[in-house]
Amino acid sequence: CRASSDSDVTPSGKEVLPVHGLSETIVGVLGGGQLGRMLCQAASKMAIKVMVLDPQENCPASKLAYHHMVGSFDDSATVQEFAKRCGVLTVEIEHVDVDTLEKLEQQGVDCQPKASTIRIIQDKYLQKVHFSKHDIPLPEFMQIDDLEGAKRAGDLFDYPLMIKSKRLAYDGRGNAVAKSEDDLSSAVIALGGFDRGLYVEKWAPFVKELAVIVARGRDNSIVCYPVVETIHKENICHIVRAPANVSWKIRKLATDIASRAVSSLEGAGVFAVELFLTVDDQILLNEVAPRPHNSGHHTIEACYTSQYEQHLRAVVGLPLGDPSMKTPAAIMYNLLGEDEGEAGFHLANQVIGRALHIPGATVHWYDKPDMRKQRKMGHITIVGPSMGNVEKFLYSMLNDEISDSQ
Numbered sequence: 001c002r003a004s005s006d007s008d009v010t011p012s013g014k015e016v017l018p019v020h021g022l023s024e025t026i027v028g029v030l031g032g033g034q035l036g037r038m039l040c041q042a043a044s045k046m047a048i049k050v051m052v053l054d055p056q057e058n059c060p061a062s063k064l065a066y067h068h069m070v071g072s073f074d075d076s077a078t079v080q081e082f083a084k085r086c087g088v089l090t091v092e093i094e095h096v097d098v099d100t101l102e103k104l105e106q107q108g109v110d111c112q113p114k115a116s117t118i119r120i121i122q123d124k125y126l127q128k129v130h131f132s133k134h135d136i137p138l139p140e141f142m143q144i145d146d147l148e149g150a151k152r153a154g155d156l157f158d159y160p161l162m163i164k165s166k167r168l169a170y171d172g173r174g175n176a177v178a179k180s181e182d183d184l185s186s187a188v189i190a191l192g193g194f195d196r197g198l199y200v201e202k203w204a205p206f207v208k209e210l211a212v213i214v215a216r217g218r219d220n221s222i223v224c225y226p227v228v229e230t231i232h233k234e235n236i237c238h239i240v241r242a243p244a245n246v247s248w249k250i251r252k253l254a255t256d257i258a259s260r261a262v263s264s265l266e267g268a269g270v271f272a273v274e275l276f277l278t279v280d281d282q283i284l285l286n287e288v289a290p291r292p293h294n295s296g297h298h299t300i301e302a303c304y305t306s307q308y309e310q311h312l313r314a315v316v317g318l319p320l321g322d323p324s325m326k327t328p329a330a331i332m333y334n335l336l337g338e339d340e341g342e343a344g345f346h347l348a349n350q351v352i353g354r355a356l357h358i359p360g361a362t363v364h365w366y367d368k369p370d371m372r373k374q375r376k377m378g379h380i381t382i383v384g385p386s387m388g389n390v391e392k393f394l395y396s397m398l399n400d401e402i403s404d405s406q
C-alpha cells in the first residue's frame, strides 16, 4: 500500500499510482512453452510480472511465471477468465482463440499485437493474401479445394510443388511436397485432406533462408535486428548464424521487406519474418510469426536487448532497446530430440556435456518432461570474435572425436 501523497489523480478523478521500477503492468502470455519461459526469464531481470496460460501443468514456463493458469489458450471462457487478471495480453503461439481475443478487445482488453494480426497470421493463406496486397514479394500461391485444383496448380507452378495446410502449422507439420502430379493425392492425404483447408506455393529455389526479428513499440517505433541465416533440418529450424553472411545490399533488402511486412500489421511486440534468398538475389517472404521466435534465441547472449526483453518492453509501452549485436558472431544450435525417452535424454546430455567446455557457449534447457524425436528440448548459443571461431566450436560440440582431441 502506498502513501496517498505518492499518487496522482487523472481528470476523470481516477487515482493513478506512480510506477515503481520499469512497469507494473501484468503481462498475460497465451502459451507457456519455451518462448514463454524465456519471456519469464527476461521479465525477472526487470521485475515485470508475467502470467502464462497453458494446458500443461508442467509446461516450460510454469516454474518461472509469476502465475501459471492451467487451461487452454484455445478456449473462450478460459481466455476471458485469464484476461481479467492481466494488464496486457500477448502470445507466444499464434494458434489461439482469436474470436475471443477480438471480443475482449471490444470490451477494452489490451491485446498486443492486435487480434487482427493474429487472425491474419494464424491462417497462412490469409497471411499470403494480406502480404501480396501490401506488395511484399512472396512465392506465388493459390488455394486448392480438390484434386483438379491441385493439378491445375501443378501445371501452373510446376514441380516440386509445396502444399501447405492453412492453419495449425508449425515445425513443417502442415507442409507436404509433391515431386510430380503422381504425388498430389498422397501429399493431400498426408495433410489430412482438402477439408483441412489447403493451398499451394510455388517452389522457392532458395540459396539461403534468412530471418529478421522486427520489434514495434506502442508508439509505432520500429527496430530491426541484424539479418540472420536459418538452417532447417526436416523443416525444423536447427541452426541460426548471426549475422548472415550476405552482402550489404541483401541485408538492406531483407530488412526493408521485413520492416514493411510488419508495418502492415497492427499492434506492438516482436515479430519474426522468415525469408528466402534466391539465386538471383531476390528476397521472398515465407511467413511471419507475431511473437518471439526460434531465429532470435541468440539475441539473449548476442544482442544488447534480447528479443524477449524487447517483446516485454514493446507490449508494456517502454522504449525499445538496442537490437544490435554486442559480439561479432553467434551461432544458435537447437537441441532437437534425436530419440524417444531416456535414449534421447542421453544423446542430448552428451552434446550439453561438450558445450559446457566451450568458451562463449551458453546452454538453455527447457525442462520439458517428455523427450520425443524432433522435439525442441533446448538450445545452445555460442558467441565469439568471428564466425570462423564459433563455427569451429560448433563442430567440436557436435563431433566428439574433434572435441576429444582438443
Ligand code: ATP
Pocket: 139, 162, 164, 169, 170, 171, 172, 173, 174, 175, 201, 202, 203, 204, 205, 209, 232, 235, 236, 237, 274, 286, 287
Ligand atoms: P515454423 O516452425 O517456422 O512455423 P512452418 O510449419 O510454418 O514452420 P514453413 O515455414 O511454411 O513451415 O516451412 C518450413 C520450411 O519448409 C521452410 O523453412 C523452408 O525450408 C521450406 N519451405 C516452405 N515453403 C517453401 C517453398 N514455397 N519453397 C521451398 N521451400 C519451402
Ligand code: MG
Pocket: 169, 170, 171, 287
Ligand atoms: Mg510457421
Ligand code: MG
Pocket: 274, 286, 287
Ligand atoms: Mg516457418
